[in-house]
Amino acid sequence: MTESDRMRRRTRLFMIGAIAVAGIAFAVIAASGINNNLVYYWTPSDLYANGKKAYGANVRLGGMVAKNSIQKLGGSAVAFDVHDGKAKVHVQTSTVPPQMFRENIGVVVEGTMVQGGNGAYFKSSRLMVSHSNEYKAPEQGHPVDRKELERMMKSVEQGNS
């Protein structure tokens, strides 16, 4: 083995080592980046099932706007209840509700649970209403179609911010 061969080999080993270190560093940074920025798609039942985790986590909460629950809070803010047939969450949102917003319509609100003066509520900065063509609001008393809600929560065009 000549001197230059040995040199070349050492350079190559050094290169591979450097790339491995950089790769691991990248993987660690990316993993923590993903971990800190996860957005969970939950229904009200999921939200309660996750307990304390719901406070501070980024959540897209999907469900139906409960009947007779919409209150105007002054400015553009609105408060209402979102339910999935089993559980109900009180939501306050600061944005102007979109055109189609009304009772008994599927909505997705993005935000997190907070502890307020009159108990815990879901504080949201974004409110999306189902655009879906096929979506039919379930009649009163019927459970919410979970599949349809999931589709809606994943719907990316409405998910833009």
Next chain:
Amino acid sequence: MIASLGRILILASLLASAAGALIGFYAGRTRSAEGLQWARRFAYFYALLIIGATMLMVYALLAHDFSVSYVAQVGSRAIPTWVTIVSLWSSLEGSILFWGFVLGAYIAAATFFTRGQYAEYQPDAIGVWLACAAFFSFLIAGPANPFLTVPNPPLDGPGPNPLLQNHILMAIHPPFLYLGYVGMTIPFGFACAALIKGRLGHGILKPLRESLMLPWIFLSLAIMLGGWWAYEVLGWGGYWAWDPVENASLLPWLTATAALHSIMVVERRGILKGWTITLVQASFLLVLLGTFMTRSGVFNSVHSFTQSAIGPTILGFLGVSLVFSVALLAFRIDKLESEGNIEGAASREAMFLVNNLLFVLLTFTVLIGTVFPLVVEAVNGKQMSVGRPYFDSMVVPIGAALLFILGVGPALPWGRASREQVKKALLPPIAGAVLFAALGYVANIRNGWTLLTLAFGGYAAYVTFAQMFLPMLQRMKRGDGAGTAFVDAQLVRGRRRFASYLVHGAVVICVIAIAVSSTMRQTTELHFTKGQTQQASGHAVTFLGIEERQEPHRLSTIARFSVAREGKEVAVLEPRMNQYQMMREPIGSPDVHTTAGGDYYIALSNIDTAAQTVSITVFASPLVVWIWISVVFMGLSALFGLVPSRRRAAVAVREAMPDATPETA
């Protein structure tokens, strides 16, 4: 009648492509000239059949023949003709048929333009192309058949997804995306052929580079058009949200861009051969991954249609292609002999390598963020997504580093350079960096990343401009007139080099426009009663009233606003709610006033016709229009660089002796 004829054409195209693929691989193995001839004939035959089938579908759509299942699904008598044509790709089955159409056109063109050349590689390349074609014909014949017969045809259909009818850009974005996506099949075929032969000689580099450049141009434009469409239609004031569907189009673009750069290193130094092939293969595989993500319903969006069996089928094809590519690489990569080494850290080729590593890093960043939720859902059924901050925090630094390399790389000479040379090359452009950053500071930009982007952009702009006209200046030093020097050194001989620096210039403009427009955007939410005037972002906005307009396929409720600056009206904006016939809910459509300095954008959030009140969101974003302009310019420049030179002979000599040449970028 049309339906059965369509099914026959599709079946015939499946047979033609499958047979042609087998003949191609056989001819590659036996080096049979006659086999090659037959493979070429089958390639043309396949193209003819699939293009014929698509034309038949267009005819059925225009004739409103609702006995064809696809027409019954997306056709409507109420929609304008352009929407009828667009509906060819507005739903799953039609979009796969359109894919076949584009693939047929590409295969025919590639077979035609490589006739009589590259005989060593061509049979295997045709084999790979037709194998891919066979898969898509199988999809069309089986799980995504648009030519089923409807026993009791309806009198009218529902029309395509209203979101697709809402803007003319939707007629342009998908074809460009398909031209970009499908086109990646051609370089993939060349790359596989090179691996099968175990040789990546200079002969194959030209078709590999050119067949990669063309879809790259289309893909660049498609990504921009997609962003532009989102901006003009979706009403949230932005153009990029790191949606899975957007990422799906970006991923192959990133690897293809890296490959276009590494091919140049192969040309010049004969190194990075296996790496280049890997990037080309990765681009094709990412296209398949993107197709799977957008076409299988794993992400719900305007891009994904109803859930169907097509997802697993595409995933299977992706798996087969991945195994095929990796196996080829594993068995053949050591045959691709490296002809040299990277000699110094401060050299052009080292910067190419850094550029490539950064692009790959970017690809992984976006890929992980996009695929992670899918993996989690597959493992434990939990639903989530990766939020925007992840992408922003990862991509911005890597993007800034890439912009830095875009400045430093072209300034450095090939091979080993002395310390003095390096200093002389790298110090003067700092003037550009200081100038751009200072301009930004004066324009009130305080965001650190944006200022850094401006500085790197200024550095790159200086280098790009200086390099761009170097050949012309050299000619003028030798006594040529400016006119002849420009035509000869820039437009004729140095066309490819000139074009690549034009592309770099456009990239600098684009990146600066993205950085400034996204960090300097102002958002104001306003509530109006009729006649009221309010201030937002330096403009006075007056609500003039509500107007209803009935069109054949929709009812528009329009809110009219007068936008004035310093007492003078600059625009009347008409954001609207469109109610489509076959849809329950209206769709909002914003309106934008565009100037070179920035956009003034009004989106409706609520409209009350009875009370004559509206709620709107106003977005004022600087420089947005330069994103669209720069990408169009980038595409045109790259296309200009592709125009074949009349001096073929001179080029051939240059390619044979890569080191003895004047500099090519």
